[in-house]
Amino acid sequence: MTSSTAFAPRSGFIAPSKSTAQSESASRLAEIVENARRHLLKSYSVRRGYERALGELEEAKKEASVEGWNGYGARPMNSEAYINAKMFLESMPSTAPFPEISADPDGDVALDWSFSPGRALSVSIGPTGRCSFAGMRGHRTYSGTDWLEDGIPAQIANALWQLAVESAQATSKR
Secondary structure, eight states, X not given: OOOOOTTOTTOOSSSOOOOOOOSHHHHHHHHHXXXXXXXXXXXXXXXXXXXXXXXXXXXXXXXXXXXXXXXXXXXXXXXXXXXXXXXXXXXXXXTSOOOEEEEOTTSOEEEEEEEETTEEEEEEEOTTSEEEXXXXXXXXXXXXXXXXXXXXXXXXXXXXXXXXXXXXXXXHTO
């Protein structure tokens, strides 16, 4: 029996596959997905967004590299939080908008998306893979905690998708 999650909605094409499948069919599928990933990374539009996001993450790491970097006693960016944030960014679908990236005063990494007035999502990624998030969709707000494992947590991926779709619909009605 062969199973695959090669095109799971919560994982992106930028991240290398972590499949442990061993059948011939699964190996062939993994090879096809890897070839598609490499092809996408050669694309200027995909690579540009990914490189910009990684550059912002690196800048945030440099800015928050010392104790008190914000003038109020903030902790330096945690190196494990940085690695987890990088994994999160690598797992984003190639069509997803990339976030603004900054450091939280507690050493976590903050990812923020602002789509339009009343439509935003903020995710804080910690050293253990904990992803705390808060969002706003019009007058509705939501928040929660999930864990970064093999890709972007489903709750966060779904929220990001909904916000992007609603923002695009609102823009097209104008």
